Amino acid sequence: MKKTxxxxxxxxxxxxxxxxxxxxxxxxxxxSISLDIHDDEFITLLGPSxxxxxxxxxxxxxxxxxxxxxxxxxxxxxxxxxPHKRSVNTVFQRYALFPHLNVYENIAFGLRIAKKPEAEIRxxxxxxxxxxxxxxxERRHVESLSGGQQQRVAIARALVNQPRVLLLDEPLGALDLxxxxxxxxxxxxxQKNTGITFIYVTHDQEEALSMSDTIVVMADGKIQQxxxxxxxxNEPENAFVANFIGESNIxxxxxxxxxxxxxxxxxxxxxxxxxxxxxxxxVVVRPEDIDIVSVADSMLTGDVESVTFKGDxxxxxxxxxxxxxxxxxxxxQAVGATIGISIDPYEIQVMRKSIYSGTFGDYSSFSDEIxxxxxxxxxxxx
Numbered sequence: 001m002k003k004t005x006x007x008x009x010x011x012x013x014x015x016x017x018x019x020x021x022x023x024x025x026x027x028x029x030x031x032s033i034s035l036d037i038h039d040d041e042f043i044t045l046l047g048p049s050x051x052x053x054x055x056x057x058x059x060x061x062x063x064x065x066x067x068x069x070x071x072x073x074x075x076x077x078x079x080x081x082x083p084h085k086r087s088v089n090t091v092f093q094r095y096a097l098f099p100h101l102n103v104y105e106n107i108a109f110g111l112r113i114a115k116k117p118e119a120e121i122r123x124x125x126x127x128x129x130x131x132x133x134x135x136x137x138e139r140r141h142v143e144s145l146s147g148g149q150q151q152r153v154a155i156a157r158a159l160v161n162q163p164r165v166l167l168l169d170e171p172l173g174a175l176d177l178x179x180x181x182x183x184x185x186x187x188x189x190x191q192k193n194t195g196i197t198f199i200y201v202t203h204d205q206e207e208a209l210s211m212s213d214t215i216v217v218m219a220d221g222k223i224q225q226x227x228x229x230x231x232x233x234n235e236p237e238n239a240f241v242a243n244f245i246g247e248s249n250i251x252x253x254x255x256x257x258x259x260x261x262x263x264x265x266x267x268x269x270x271x272x273x274x275x276x277x278x279x280x281x282x283v284v285v286r287p288e289d290i291d292i293v294s295v296a297d298s299m300l301t302g303d304v305e306s307v308t309f310k311g312d313x314x315x316x317x318x319x320x321x322x323x324x325x326x327x328x329x330x331x332x333q334a335v336g337a338t339i340g341i342s343i344d345p346y347e348i349q350v351m352r353k354s355i356y357s358g359t360f361g362d363y364s365s366f367s368d369e370i371x372x373x374x375x376x377x378x379x380x381x382x
Contacts, residue, residue: 011039013075014164014197015060020069022055029055031221032069037199039164042191044200044208047218048244053201054169056218060199061167062086073164089158090167097142097153103129104138106153110161128156131190148179155190165197172207184211205245209233217241219356238354242284249290249325250360253283253350261350264300264320268343272350282351287315287328289347298340304333317363324362 015037022030030052037043045053058064059071062083071078078086089110097106104125111121129135132152142150151171158166168187172180188211191198202208208215209229217224217232217240225237236242239250253263258273263283275281295301302320316327318339325341333339 011041011197013037014039014073015199016070016072016075017056017060018070018072020056020059020066020071022052022059022064022067029221030059030066033218033221033223034069035216035223035226037165037197038214039197040195041213042188042198042200042211043214043216044202044212045216045218046202046205046208046244047224048203051218052221053203053218057090057167057169057199057201060165061088061090063090087164088167089161089163089165090169091151091154091158091171092169097150097157099141099143101142102138103134103140103142103145103153106142107156107160109157114161124160125156128160131159131193132156133186146179147175148183151175151183152186155187159190159194159196163196165199168198168200170202172202180207187211209245217244219244235349236284236351238351239282239284239356239358239360240354242282242349242351243356243360247287247326247328248360249285249287249362251283251285251323252358253281255279255281255350259345261348264323266299268299268348269345270348270350271346272348275350275352280353282353282357284349284351285325285343285347287326288313289343290325290327290329291342291344292327292329292331292333293340293342295338295340297342299342301338301340304335304337304339307333307335324364326363 013036017033017035019032019034020030021028021032033056045056047053055064059066062081065079073086098109101109107125107128108121111124129138132155134149134152134156137149142153145153172183175183184207187198200211212229214226215229215232216226219240225232225241232241233245236245242248242250251263253261255261255272255275255278256267257277259270261268261270261272261281261283300320302318302325304316305319305324306317308315313328313330314332316329316333318325318327327341
C-alpha cells in the first residue's frame with residue numbers, strides 16, 4: 001500500500017501535542033492524540049461533529065485543560081499557562097466583536113490593553129486594515145458591516161497583536177457560499193503574507209482541501225490520517241477517510257499478491273504492495289476515475305439506475321452485481337442502459353481493513369441516517 005507522505009513545512013515545530021486525552025461527563029472526546037504543528041503552516045483539523053477537533057483547538061488556546069498529556073510551544077510545556085499568556089489568538093465562528101466600538105477601536109483593543117503608544121497603534125491598525133481590505137472603514141460601526149466584513153475585522157483584531165499562532169474555529173460557517181469561497185482565498189493569502197501559523201477547524205472537506213498545507217482528519221477522538229490535501233484525497237488510509245473526503249466507491253477486496261487485487265468478482269492490476277498474500281482489504285475507486293466503455297471492452301458491466309445532471313458532469317448510479325457504484329462523467333447515459341466500465345491500475349487504492357470497514361455502504365442512498373431509518377421501517381413492517 002502506498003503510504004501518505006507527511007507534509008514538512010519550511011519552519012520548525014511550534015506546537016506539539018503529546019498523548020492528549022480529554023473527557024466531558026465521562027465521555028472521552030480525545031483519545032491520546034499526538035500532533036506536531038509547524039511554523040508558517042496552514043493546518044486544518046477536519047472531521048464530523050463530535051470528533052474532537054474543536055476541543056483540540058481549545059486545548060492549544062488554553063481554554064480547556066487536557067486530562068492527560070502535554071502541550072508544548074517552542075519546546076516549552078504550557079499545560080498550565082492561561083490563554084492571555086500564550087502567543088496565540090482565536091477567531092470564533094461568532095466573531096465576538098464589540099458592538100459599542102467602531103472598526104478602528106475593535107482592532108486596536110488588544111494593543112490598548114497592552115498599553116502600546118498611540119502612534120504605534122495607529123500604524124498597526126492602518127497596516128492591518130489594508131491587509132484585510134478594509135481601508136477606509138475605520139469609523140464604521142461593526143453592526144453596519146456585512147458578515148464577511150465583520151469576519152475581516154475579527155481576523156484583523158486577532159492578527160494585530162502579531163501572535164505566533166492564529167486559531168480559527170469554523171469562522172466561515174455563517175457566510176453564504178460565494179462569500180465563503182472568497183474568504184477561503186483571502187484567508188490563505190493572509191496566512192502566506194503574514195507567515196503566522198493558522199490552525200483551522202472545519203467539517204467542510206472542500207474548504208480543507210482548497211486551503212490547507214496539511215490536513216488532520218479526525219474521528220471518534222482520534223487522528224485518522226495526517227498529510228497534504230493531495231495525499232489525503234488520493235491515498236486515504238482507511239474507509240472513514242475515504243468516505244469523509246469526497247465521494248468514494250468502497251468495496252471489499254482481496255490482495256492476491258503485490259500489484260494484483262480482486263474485487264467485484266474480477267482481478268485487477270493495481271500499484272499497491274506490501275500486503276499479505278490473499279489478505280482481505282478495502283478497495284477505493286473515486287467516481288471521477290471510472291471510465292465508461294463499451295460492454296465488449298469492459299472490466300465490469302452494470303445497469304444504470306439513475307442519472308443526475310450536475311452542471312459540468314453527470315452523476316450516474318450503476319448497479320454492478322447488486323452493489324451501487326457512483327460514476328462522474330461528461331457522457332450522459334440512459335436510465336436502464338447496460339454499460340461497461342474500465343479502471344486504470346493507478347486509480348485503484350487499496351487499504352487495510354479497519355474498524356470502519358463495512359461501515360460505509362454503496363450508493364443505495366447518500367446518508368447513513370436514511371439507511372438507518374429505512375432499516376427501522378423495514379423492521380416495523382416485518
